[in-house]
Amino acid sequence: MIKKAHLTQWLDRVAQGYDLFGPVLDGVVQFERVNSSDQLVFDYANSVVPPKNLFLPQTECLFAFRREEGSIILEPRGGLERERVLFGIRPCDARSLLLLDEVFNSDLEDTYYQEKRRGTILIGLACPSPPQRTCFCTSLGIDPLSPEGVDVLLTDLGDRYLVEVTTEKGEELVGLSQELFFPSAEGEKLKGEKGKSLEEVGEKIGSLWEDGYWRELSRRCLGCGVCTYLCPTCHCFDLTDVGSTLSGKRFRCWDSCMFADFTRMAGGVNPRPTGKERVRQRYFDKFSYFPEQYGVLGCVGCGRCSQYCPMGIDIRTIINEVIARGAK
Amino acid sequence: MSSNIYLPHLATIIEIEAQTPDTTMLRVTLDDPTLAQSFTYRPGQFAELSIFGVGECPISIASTPTRKGFLEFCVRAVGQVTNALHELDVGSKIGVRGPYGNPFPLSELEGRNLLFIGGGIGLAPLRSLINYVLDNRDHYGEVELIYGARSPQDLAFKDELKLWDEQEGVTVYLTVDRGDERWRGPVGFVPSFLREIAPSPQEKVAFTCGPPIMIKLVMEALEEMGFPPDHMVTTLEMKMKCGVGKCGRCNIGSRYICRDGPVFTLEQLKALPGGLEL
Numbered sequence: 165m166i167k168k169a170h171l172t173q174w175l176d177r178v179a180q181g182y183d184l185f186g187p188v189l190d191g192v193v194q195f196e197r198v199n200s201s202d203q204l205v206f207d208y209a210n211s212v213v214p215p216k217n218l219f220l221p222q223t224e225c226l227f228a229f230r231r232e233e234g235s236i237i238l239e240p241r242g243g244l245e246r247e248r249v250l251f252g253i254r255p256c257d258a259r260s261l262l263l264l265d266e267v268f269n270s271d272l273e274d275t276y277y278q279e280k281r282r283g284t285i286l287i288g289l290a291c292p293s294p295p296q297r298t299c300f301c302t303s304l305g306i307d308p309l310s311p312e313g314v315d316v317l318l319t320d321l322g323d324r325y326l327v328e329v330t331t332e333k334g335e336e337l338v339g340l341s342q343e344l345f346f347p348s349a350e351g352e353k354l355k356g357e358k359g360k361s362l363e364e365v366g367e368k369i370g371s372l373w374e375d376g377y378w379r380e381l382s383r384r385c386l387g388c389g390v391c392t393y394l395c396p397t398c399h400c401f402d403l404t405d406v407g408s409t410l411s412g413k414r415f416r417c418w419d420s421c422m423f424a425d426f427t428r429m430a431g432g433v434n435p436r437p438t439g440k441e442r443v444r445q446r447y448f449d450k451f452s453y454f455p456e457q458y459g460v461l462g463c464v465g466c467g468r469c470s471q472y473c474p475m476g477i478d479i480r481t482i483i484n485e486v487i488a489r490g491a492k
Numbered sequence: 493m494s495s496n497i498y499l500p501h502l503a504t505i506i507e508i509e510a511q512t513p514d515t516t517m518l519r520v521t522l523d524d525p526t527l528a529q530s531f532t533y534r535p536g537q538f539a540e541l542s543i544f545g546v547g548e549c550p551i552s553i554a555s556t557p558t559r560k561g562f563l564e565f566c567v568r569a570v571g572q573v574t575n576a577l578h579e580l581d582v583g584s585k586i587g588v589r590g591p592y593g594n595p596f597p598l599s600e601l602e603g604r605n606l607l608f609i610g611g612g613i614g615l616a617p618l619r620s621l622i623n624y625v626l627d628n629r630d631h632y633g634e635v636e637l638i639y640g641a642r643s644p645q646d647l648a649f650k651d652e653l654k655l656w657d658e659q660e661g662v663t664v665y666l667t668v669d670r671g672d673e674r675w676r677g678p679v680g681f682v683p684s685f686l687r688e689i690a691p692s693p694q695e696k697v698a699f700t701c702g703p704p705i706m707i708k709l710v711m712e713a714l715e716e717m718g719f720p721p722d723h724m725v726t727t728l729e730m731k732m733k734c735g736v737g738k739c740g741r742c743n744i745g746s747r748y749i750c751r752d753g754p755v756f757t758l759e760q761l762k763a764l765p766g767g768l769e770l
């Protein structure tokens with residue numbers, strides 16, 4: 165346990181030894197680097213941009229190159245100067261990082277992602293009740309009070325937080341201000357509510373490849389890509405060179421399967437020529453391809469896509485529609 | 493320290509050979525001598541080639557691992573990077589990442605007859621396997637190659653086509669979409685040419701690579717001729733960036749072409765949603 169009044173003291177202690185990131189109100193709530201806990205907000209539902217950008221930045225230089233004496237010098241970038249602590253990540257986003265780990269860690273390891281991931285300790289914040297209008301993590305088997313994927317989880321109990329430490333790194337953080345923490349009385353852990361399960365979407369979507377629903381849905385979609393940028397599990401990126409052949413940098417930048425260019429090949433051939441194919445790709449990826457590859461649904465129910473879609477497309481409606489139309 | 497999958501190896505162009513008006517073969521060696529020794533690959537795999545400041549693109553390794561010390565890439569100029577690759581000279585530096593993707597199923601081919609069907613630049617990945625097979629001649633049966641291009645001057649690897657045809661147990665059939673005044677050979681599209689030749693499916697595995705429409709029609713023709721779907725192998729093309737299954741770009745169904753492909757049997761494609769839409 166830690167008293168609410170003491171939380172900021174602890175975080176300021178943390179900020180001395182680590183680069184501290186947490187929710188900041190900067191027009192909207194964002195996870196940003198802070199020097200002191202005064203900059204943090206504690207009363208928020210979730211950030212607009214998911215914390216994935218701390219691990220897969222929207223733009224990131226992979227290496228610099230320059231031509232020199234008949235050869236080319238490559239200088240890799242990336243890496244962290246100091247270990248980081250991310251305060252305030254929600255359980256849905258913590259789960260999303262476990263999913264991104266599957267992508268970036270499986271087969272060949274992505275060092276840019278992994279260095280940031282390994283070098284970041286997560287202090288999670290269990291979700292307040294009631295959830296936001298668009299939240300539906302409980303329908304996908306995620307517990308909004310679960311410490312899964314974080315090193316320390318704090319649950320708001322009014323004037324104090326219940327503190328659950330799950331890793332050694334978490335112990336280290338708590339150890340920085342051991343005097344502020346005190347044992348909890350038994351039975352104080354709250355139980356998360358379970359929503360109506362929508363997990364069968366994964367078994368049903370496969371039958372709907374040819375269904376007219378994707379065309380219908382695509383008529384409403386502007387193809388703006390906001391659902392993919394704000395999705396904590398979307399990881400598509402582009403690689404692009406900036407500079408000249410004499411010197412420059414290679415960057416990776418977020419990209420989106422909602423864009424026509426995403427799959428348009430030299431000469432103009434495009435296997436996903438219209439919105440129908442692109443919309444279908446997105447939901448098949450979340451509910452069929454991702455589970456096929458990694459054994460878990462590729463959506464964590466954070467609801468950002470539904471909350472910020474300018475056309476009011478709600479992923480829960482899509483899931484319900486798939487469940488209603490699909491066959492096992 | 494683990495290695496950085498996005499950092500290309502430097503390589504130097506040691507030979508350039510024009511193949512057709514828009515296609516050039518680059519022979520390169522890796523600059524790091526240890527790596528040049530240890531770099532291994534198998535026919536069917538590809539590499540990401542970089543021109544720093546322009547970008548990267550996936551190109552099949554057209555050489556065979558049985559001939560060591562260099563890598564060959566046959567590049568058709570169609571866009572930014574491929575055109576820039578055409579502007580290089582001997583001695584120019586490029587970046588190479590790879591090898592990526594799955595190879596042709598080499599061990600399953602031993603003792604079998606092999607049929608190769610290529611269109612245009614699609615001969616490049618097949619060439620790797622053809623030369624691999626010819627360098628291990630005892631392990632494989634008859635080899636047939638059916639190859640077509642838009643016009644006689646668009647046929648790539650002309651010298652090698654002759655060399656192959658002269659070998660025992662190898663037959664090369666050439667066709668062009670449009671002939672010219674000097675062309676004496678058959679004229680017609682590859683799929684219909686294939687139907688005319690009608691190779692027997694007996695103990696045979698068929699490999700095809702070329703434009704998507706050609707692959708589709710060739711697969712249909714082969715199926716009608718009695719080739720079983722697990723004996724029909726193709727390599728697929730999708731837009732790529734990372735080449736390693738991370739950038740999310742090149743999937744057909746749950747398979748990333750860069751990581752789980754580019755080599756697939758028709759049987760595998762049939763199991764993928766949209767796998768036959770090529």
Ligand SMILES: Cc1cc2nc3c(=O)[nH]c(=O)nc-3n(C[C@H](O)[C@H](O)[C@H](O)COP(=O)(O)OP(=O)(O)OC[C@H]3O[C@@H](n4cnc5c(N)ncnc54)[C@H](O)[C@@H]3O)c2cc1C
Binds near residue numbers: 569571575
């Ligand atoms: C597995 C594989 C093997 C290939 N082997 C060969 C080969 O041996 N010889 C050859 O000439 N071509 C080959 N290609 C096609 C070649 O990759 C494209 O022609 C090339 O990427 C076009 O790049 P560009 O920069 O010139 O074109 P642009 O239109 O400027 O393309 C920009 C970028 O988009 C991507 N891109 C565009 N078109 C394609 C495409 N068709 N396939 C994959 N990525 C694309 C590349 O990253 C490229 O750099 C292969 C493609 C794949 C997928």
Ligand code: FES
Binds near residue numbers: 738741742749750751
């Ligand atoms: S090219 Fe990036 S996933 Fe295949």
